[in-house]
Amino acid sequence: MTPSSPVATTVLHPDRLLPADDATRAIARDLYDSVADAPIISPHGHVSPDLLREDRPFADPAELFIVHDHYVTRILRSAGVDLADLGAGGGPYDPREVWRAFASRWELFAGTASGYWLRDEFVELFGLREEPSADRADAHFDAISGQLRLAEYRPRALFERFAIDVLATTDDPLDDLSAHRELAADATLRGRVLPTFRPDAYLDPQAPSFVSRTEALAAWSGSPVADYDAYLDGLRARREYFIAHGAVSADHGVRQPFTVELEHDEAARLYRRAVSGRLSEDEAEVFAGHMLLMSAEMSVRDGLVMTVHPGVLRNHSTETFAAYGPDTGHDIPVATEYTRALRPLLQRFGTAADFHLILFTVDETVYSREIAPLAGFYPSVFIGAPWWFLDAPDAIQRFRSATTETAGFYNGSGFIDDTRAFLSIPARHDAARRSDAGFLARYVREGRLSIRQAERIALDLVDAIPRRAFKL
Template structure:
């Protein structure tokens, strides 16, 4: 298997030559990954990956959701009850991918796979139904080698910073152990994600409060106690190296409540008595309080709004969340975030990074907001939009308004460890192509474009995420 050195570059020879030079400047730059979902324990334990399916397929909902759309049941992909490592058939899962290899043509997943298989694992043969077993055996042999253990790959990928996503009740034992490990030089930082404390009335809410109380030593039976517990855990995350929080909500409504009203809803929810309107008001109030806390403690606030979670109830009930059935919603930020922006939008040190899966929102609201408020940054194209074409549209949508300094830098947002360098490479190639188009149309000089390219992979994410 080979990958073309000019993939994703412009067809026009003059523009392509500029893109090549820009890309060469950043191709081997260290990777800064300020938002992702790799488990820190993978690097702490440094055990060989179990098999190719466990590495490439099962943890990656980009892969499993498309295979599911072609009629492959999720349980055949290693998901759901009984799909533990001892019982799942990695070879059979790998065969399913190879059988449907052509389904990924034209998708970013195909780009990532080809980069991983050719450049990381050195495979010469392309996946197919006929080659599936040979490739599985070849990959399995590679994974047994010390050079393909997690820490060796972390170093080979040239990852400088890797952020994880963690519940406030997490003890962060793996993060703390990695910080003390003299044999590990990388930075693996926790990210504080408190979504499940925003959902009173759901079955998971009260147990989450109990876990938070145990972790913090603070009674969460009251609204005031919940806020104190969250503040305590945020301080714990900061001490463990964390620089950011993350919040995922359907609506960005951030209307604050009076403490007495929030307390009423909190106690009512614990008693099993809460309306949908009260639950929505409680979520909006907590979003405001999270911003308030970020102003106080300096943690960067990432906001991912506008996703319908768990849209297929049978799949949610059988396989759980994050299994491919979350779908985009129409987004809005300007009016919903008005309480936060009016009170904190110009607060010194406050960083609010806005993400969306509604790409019309980039030019319509996110870039204009970032173009006024010092606190607001346009988050990178995320999830359904982290594709070459969508990244190009993002740059076209926001650059006229905010240039490059008010963008976040690339976000890989992945659970699939080996896809990290492929995803960053895709972004670097796409940005090089966009910058080359500005150079050949004499909007920026090539020297300035080189500076921007370097900044987008280095200083920009470091400054935005306070790294």
């Protein structure tokens, strides 16, 4: 190495993400230290249970960090890289070339949440001491590849190393949950891996697979597909099956949190037309809104926590979707309304005993205007963690600032990573703990919390709060 081309050294500053002001930083550091090593509770996310069941070594750095992470591929796409060259959509790719494409554009990730997590993973997990770069791409690729062959880099070893106490996956209602059964029966796995009931495609007639899914559900339950009551019973039975396999929540990724209560016969009529693919778009919206409300009724009865993740227009670029499928980086948020849309549901179940409804958003304007006021009254409503584009350090500060003064800390769900990037889980939770420590420290410094209150809240945010919200 010549003096004229020094390699940028990566250092993880021990005080990263903590507030700039020294006095506040000192408080934040103590708060962070008290929770830095607490076990991880991850009650919602998209890691596959097969990853842990099969426990196969990760193939290579491209597969591990890039190909399956649409946060990463979208940034490269925005700079003109072709998704095909990144292995999108399951096509063939050259891992080393993918890694080079990424490493040579590392500056694109500066300041992003993904860049932060990746650097954390490179340093903490693989001991990389240099920033990714074109010059060093091959060396880094080889170094990481070498480590991936070691036993301690296999998924289950990492699961232990990460100190994951609870990891929830996201599963199709008709999934037989055999992976979960195996994992639950395996005494060598210390943490719990729980399924989550995700019925969107069974509830929304506009989902492309609605007809085939409802047919499959009817086939499973041995009833005619057009029988609305059997359909409801089938859903209830599958929820019970999930509960029997450890599920604690049902997740709803609706377009909008629209709810409406239909008379039984009207709902049955719409359902019959839906399964034959004859609903208009407006009717489909109404039926989906009715089924969101019916899902709440099921939650009231069977106790599954209801999480709602609305407000994303999926697959914005039809051309990209056609070529590479979903989850390829062009799901784009839209404005979302909760106060009026959820009113029919909350009129019915908002004060129901033991009902938990966790509201997420990618539209941060609703934090102070709608979600915190709703959570600050209804015993059922919890404020979901900063989600998707909002799960980054600055966004977390905005989230806390917008919700805490109205609803406090105890009407929230605790941090949710919601990730399919297994290796990023510790980095994400660590970032959230640092961010929350910084927020609490500011309130202490501003005389709004005593240090004792802040210490208690910091602990509760990583333990009691998510355990209560998700009934763990």
